[in-house]
Amino acid sequence: MNTLHCLFRVHLTGLAAIGLILPLHVHAEELPSYALTVANGRFQPETINVPAGQRFKLIITNKGPGPEEFESFELRKETVLGAGVTRALVFAPMKPGVYKFFGEFHPDTAKGQIAVK
Template sequence: MQMIRHLLLPLLPLLAVLGILGAVPVQAEEMPTFTLVMRAGRFLPETIEVPANTKFRLLVKNEGPGAEEFESVELRKEKVLAPGASSFLIFQPLKPGTYKFFGEFHPATAQGRIVAK
């Protein structure tokens, strides 16, 4: 048994490509992506409208001179970015409504909201 496993292990990638190990789901449509820029202690845009009941990606870019954080208590999301860095967050479908977020390092000015319609 050990010898058979040793012989088949290198073939697993090829078997997967050929579909012998099972079908791989293909996304029919790309996930909607929205961009949020952090600059000078503010979020641009301050309001992001997203489709309700739809999974989406939020691309976050820090164009400021210092670190900044995207944080939303009600959405249970946070992401700290160094200057010049970018990253993304994936959001599960949101019910219609308004969801606030803020920047931990500039809480007085870095305020925003996601509006699911």
């Protein structure tokens, strides 16, 4: 057997072993999703209720006009969205409490909270 043939055979054997360890199709559990819209410098809804101890996804849509930022010091999350942009943020399981967020471009009006129960 030549060297190239041996390397090819070892490579295929390694791939087969990996295939046995890692499934080809991984079906992740779908995360609960909550919609948040920002328009004219205001978040809607202002309060998002989520269950404690469960990962979730927040889907934020900026209906404009202009950019807005979702920011929370407590949650250590932030993202800037241009007008017409939708983004998703995934949150780790949280303890019960109220976690505030705001829009940096409209800090006086773009305010909200995530209530974890």
